[in-house]
Amino acid sequence: MSVTINDYLALSFLIFTIGFVGVLVRRNFLTVLMSIELMLNAVNLNLIAFSRRLSDLTGQIFSVFVITIAAGEAAIGLAIIISLYRQRKTLNVDEADTMEG
Amino acid sequence: MGGELLTGLSGGIFAIFALVAVVCAISVVLARNPIHSALFLLATFLMVAGIFFLQGAEFVGAVQILVYAGGIMVLFLFVIMLVNVQRLPQTEPYQKQIVAAVVLGFVLNVLFDAQLVLEPIPGGAPFSPDAFRTAAGRVLGNSQAVAWGLYREYLLPFEIASVFLLVAIVGAVVLGRRSVEKMD
Numbered sequence: 001m002s003v004t005i006n007d008y009l010a011l012s013f014l015i016f017t018i019g020f021v022g023v024l025v026r027r028n029f030l031t032v033l034m035s036i037e038l039m040l041n042a043v044n045l046n047l048i049a050f051s052r053r054l055s056d057l058t059g060q061i062f063s064v065f066v067i068t069i070a071a072g073e074a075a076i077g078l079a080i081i082i083s084l085y086r087q088r089k090t091l092n093v094d095e096a097d098t099m100e101g
Numbered sequence: 102m103g104g105e106l107l108t109g110l111s112g113g114i115f116a117i118f119a120l121v122a123v124v125c126a127i128s129v130v131l132a133r134n135p136i137h138s139a140l141f142l143l144a145t146f147l148m149v150a151g152i153f154f155l156q157g158a159e160f161v162g163a164v165q166i167l168v169y170a171g172g173i174m175v176l177f178l179f180v181i182m183l184v185n186v187q188r189l190p191q192t193e194p195y196q197k198q199i200v201a202a203v204v205l206g207f208v209l210n211v212l213f214d215a216q217l218v219l220e221p222i223p224g225g226a227p228f229s230p231d232a233f234r235t236a237a238g239r240v241l242g243n244s245q246a247v248a249w250g251l252y253r254e255y256l257l258p259f260e261i262a263s264v265f266l267l268v269a270i271v272g273a274v275v276l277g278r279r280s281v282e283k284m285d
Binding site: 001002003004005006007009010011013014015017018019020021022024025026027028030031033034035037038041044045048049051052053054055057058060061063064065067068069070071072073074075076078079080081082083085086091 | 107109111112113116119122123126127129130132135138139142145146149152153156157158160164165168169172176177180181183184193194195196198199202203205206209210213214217221224225226228229233243246247250251255258262265266268269270272273276277279
């Protein structure tokens with residue numbers, strides 16, 4: 001079977017919307033972060049697919065930077081989760097509803 | 102018309118990777134236990150890395166496994182074990198709007214796929230594998246080619262990314278401190 005760029009775009013968008021629904025729907029902070037990582041993976045799929053379609057290395061270099069940023073953002077997000085757990089003893093996103101301090 | 106990115110057996114392997122990746126992604130979102138979500142996410146990362154390797158993006162595939170599967174997933178599992186999810190009060194895993202969100206996602210996908218079917222992006226020039234492996238006019242390998250791009254054309258984003266990682270390290274250390282009073 002032959003795979004075209006359109007199949008790659010459909011797959012990338014499908015994984016992106018799955019992560020998007022996960023961010024909207026889940027109550028656990030950890031799962032929300034995991035859904036964000038899913039979205040970033042979908043973006044990388046898109047970049048690599050177009051890199052091959054255009055025979056250009058720029059897409060792959062961009063993907064390396066996206067992975068770098070995702071790693072940094074995951075670290076900060078997990079540090080925030082630990083802070084929240086220490087203060088409130090909860091991982092529920094609905095409990096993080098006061099803006100003070 | 103050289104529109105295909107992958108043909109034959111590679112296309113079949115891509116279909117398997119894609120199917121497993123989508124099933125694991127849905128399981129990440131739907132699993133009740135965060136540990137299950139983390140393991141399904143790990144499987145998704147490995148499937149995506151496999152798709153990268155199929156495309157000839159070997160360096161990015163290796164970085165994906167090293168950083169995502171080997172770094173970020175370890176971070177997630179550490180935090181899950183640190184937080185000890187069993188002792189937390191069991192709440193409903195999904196918000197009230199789950200049906201609306203799933204319908205929204207489904208509608209978005211249908212619209213996007215309809216657009217792709219009505220006006221598919223045309224295939225381009227036939228792909229020669231050496232396009233991803235040439236650096237300085239010689240065929241060396243994908244890592245060398247990406248390195249030549251990273252350190253010459255894209256040197257500024259590379260340096261900015263390293264500063265960003267420093268900021269992330271300092272931020273994570275500051276956010277992870279126990280309390281301000283105990284530092285002297």
